[in-house]
Amino acid sequence: MTVPTGRRERKKAATRRKIADTALRLFLERGYDAVGIREVAAEADVAVTTVFSHFASKEALVFEQDEGFEQRLAQAVTNRAPDEPLIPALRREVLALVRHCTADGAAPIQRMIAASPALRQYEDSMRLRHAESLAAAVAADPALARTGTVCRTLARFVVDAYALAREADDPDAAVDEIFRMIEAAWEVTAPSR
Amino acid sequence: MTVPTGRRERKKAATRRKIADTALRLFLERGYDAVGIREVAAEADVAVTTVFSHFASKEALVFEQDEGFEQRLAQAVTNRAPDEPLIPALRREVLALVRHCTADGAAPIQRMIAASPALRQYEDSMRLRHAESLAAAVAADPALARTGTVCRTLARFVVDAYALAREADDPDAAVDEIFRMIEAAWEVTAPSR
DNA sequence: ACCGTAACACTAACCGTTAGGTTTTCCTGC
DNA sequence: GCAGGAAAACCTAACGGTTAGTGTTACGGT
Numbered sequence: 115m116t117v118p119t120g121r122r123e124r125k126k127a128a129t130r131r132k133i134a135d136t137a138l139r140l141f142l143e144r145g146y147d148a149v150g151i152r153e154v155a156a157e158a159d160v161a162v163t164t165v166f167s168h169f170a171s172k173e174a175l176v177f178e179q180d181e182g183f184e185q186r187l188a189q190a191v192t193n194r195a196p197d198e199p200l201i202p203a204l205r206r207e208v209l210a211l212v213r214h215c216t217a218d219g220a221a222p223i224q225r226m227i228a229a230s231p232a233l234r235q236y237e238d239s240m241r242l243r244h245a246e247s248l249a250a251a252v253a254a255d256p257a258l259a260r261t262g263t264v265c266r267t268l269a270r271f272v273v274d275a276y277a278l279a280r281e282a283d284d285p286d287a288a289v290d291e292i293f294r295m296i297e298a299a300w301e302v303t304a305p306s307r
Numbered sequence: 308m309t310v311p312t313g314r315r316e317r318k319k320a321a322t323r324r325k326i327a328d329t330a331l332r333l334f335l336e337r338g339y340d341a342v343g344i345r346e347v348a349a350e351a352d353v354a355v356t357t358v359f360s361h362f363a364s365k366e367a368l369v370f371e372q373d374e375g376f377e378q379r380l381a382q383a384v385t386n387r388a389p390d391e392p393l394i395p396a397l398r399r400e401v402l403a404l405v406r407h408c409t410a411d412g413a414a415p416i417q418r419m420i421a422a423s424p425a426l427r428q429y430e431d432s433m434r435l436r437h438a439e440s441l442a443a444a445v446a447a448d449p450a451l452a453r454t455g456t457v458c459r460t461l462a463r464f465v466v467d468a469y470a471l472a473r474e475a476d477d478p479d480a481a482v483d484e485i486f487r488m489i490e491a492a493w494e495v496t497a498p499s500r
Numbered sequence: 501a502c503c504g505t506a507a508c509a510c511t512a513a514c515c516g517t518t519a520g521g522t523t524t525t526c527c528t529g530c
Numbered sequence: 531g532c533a534g535g536a537a538a539a540c541c542t543a544a545c546g547g548t549t550a551g552t553g554t555t556a557c558g559g560t
Contacts, residue, residue, distance in 0.1 A: 122526050126538070151516060161540045163518080172516065235432045242431060263481050266471055267488055274463040278456065288456050295460055295492035302491035303484075315557055319507070343546060354509045356549080365547065 130168045133158045137175040142222055146176070146230045173236035176227065183211065184244055187272065188251035200258060201300055204272050205293040212279045212289055241277060245269040264303045271296050323361045326351045330368040335415055339369070339423045366429035369420065376404065377437055380465065381444035393451060394493055397465050398486040405472045405482060434470060438462040457496045464489050 136158040140149045151172055155162045169175050190207035191200065215224065227233045249269035253262055260268075275292040282288035329351040333342045344365055348355045362368050383400035384393065408417065420426045442462035446455055453461075468485040475481035 120527075122537070125525085129539085150514085162516095163541080164539055166517065167538075235428060238432050238435055239428045261484065263471065263475055263484050264488070267467065267485050270467040270471065271464060271488075271492075274460065274467065278459055278463065282456055291454065291456050291496075292460050294495055295457070295464075298495035299464075299488035299492040302487055313558080315506070318557090322507080344548085345546080355547095356510085357508055359548065360507075 129160065129164065133160060133165055133168055134175055134178040138178075138223075141176065141226060146226055146233060171236070173233055176223070176233055177237065177240065180240075184247065186211065187244055187248045191248065191251040191255060200252070200255075201293065201297045204296075205289065208272060208276050208279070208293070209286065209289045211276055212285045215280055216285050238277075241273045245273045248272060259305050260303055268296070268300060271299060322353060322357065326353060326358055326361055327368055327371040331371075331416075334369065334419060339419055339426060364429070366426055369416070369426055370430065370433065373433075377440065379404065380437055380441045384441065384444040384448060393445070393448075394486065394490045397489075398482065401465060401469050401472070401486070402479065402482045404469055405478045408473055409478050431470075434466045435463075438466045441465060452498050453496055461489070461493060464492060 133154065137149075137154045140154060140157060151165060152162055154175070155165050158165075165175075169178070187204070187207060190203050194200075194203040214220070227237060245266070246269070249262075249266040252258060252260070252268060253265040258265075275289060275296060278292060279285045279288040326347065330342075330347045333347060333350060344358060345355055347368070348358050351358075358368075362371070380397070380400060383396050387393070387396040407413070420430060438459070439462070442455075442459040445451060445453070445461060446458040451458075468482060468489060471485060472478045472481040
């Protein structure tokens with residue numbers, strides 16, 4: 115019943131980090147496709163089954179750090195100031211996420227992802243999961259009062275903005291441009307007063 | 308150089324169709340995951356390598372018939388009447404596609420896809436490919452005069468509409484609702500006259 | 501009739517992933 | 531402290547999708 119506090123959790127987290135770090139290092143050194151799971155496990159000095167007990171798939175090793183992103187969009191909705199409109203809050207968060215991903219330090223990882231169809235596909239489906247949780251957060255806000263379909267649509271549009279802006283020549287300008295479209299799409303669904 | 312006319316092509320097409328038909332039949336009979344590629348090959352009386360010379364992956368066997376869909380959205384743009392506005396033309400095409408997929412005859416296939424994460428993921432990434440060709444078609448129309456980012460964004464929104472409407476309780480109404488949003492998003496990008 | 505090539509076959513492997521069952525390591529209540 | 535239980539990690543072995551390598555056939559153009 116007591117909350118497990120201590121060494122066990124620390125060791126588990128250490129193993130997880132060691133696997134992820136080793137994997138990312140090998141992937142960047144020699145290419146994602148050129149490094150096998152057995153090799154990652156050997157280099158991290160763990161069993162293959164241990165790798166898969168920490169990560170659901172080989173692709174998940176690459177996106178380990180981005181797990182927090184899942185919640186950030188939803189929190190941008192639920193934690194926004196009581197009187198702040200929805201769209202600017204989302205715009206701000208998407209802009210922050212885009213800047214984080216297009217920062218110089220992330221360039222090698224982004225190049226690796228772009229080079230691997232498997233990683234691109236994984237990221238795409240990850241974004242759709244994020245859209246679902248964002249849609250749930252939007253639908254849960256009673257101040258917004260939209261149908262389920264509108265909430266899901268908005269969520270898709272927002273994650274599209276994230277994906278498209280990252281690939282654009284000028285990410286900041288792209289966020290601006292796309293969010294003008296999203297704002298218009300959202301306004302037209304306002305319930306009649 | 309000469310245009311290949313004849314038996315060779317017919318035999319190849321026949322082999323391809325035999326593989327696809329056999330695979331779909333087995334998948335529907337016993338489930339996508341429960342049928343292996345080796346089994347499909349044996350039942351179609353071809354070698355495993357032959358299956359993969361016709362289809363890039365196991366998932367592609369399921370979506371063989373939907374290959375034409377790739378072009379339909381783009382054609383809805385390029386082949387529309389000279390004075391027809393873009394959005395209604397796209398709305399009409401998406402509605403037709405949604406109705407086609409939610410027709411009674413397609414129900415078992417849709418259920419199979421919904422039951423397999425691998426198939427859902429494959430379809431998601433297929434949609435993104437479709438969005439890219441749609442974006443290219445929109446960008447190529449000089450009468451529209453929008454930036455590349457706007458064209459890509461619109462294309463994403465349109466394929467989102469397709470995906471969301473299919474899952475909605477009332478697909479027709481969802482297409483209506485979502486395309487009102489798309490229309491507004493598109494209008495706000497109109498170049499100043 | 502003959503050659504090039506496209507289609508197909510067979511074998512054998514590689515790689516991600518999982519199941520099975522065992523050992524180690526830590527937490528906890530005595 | 532220590533027994534008992536559980537979580538974490540291990541090892542082995544396999545399964546299923548996918549591909550490389552190497553032939554073999556059958557068609558099409560000359």
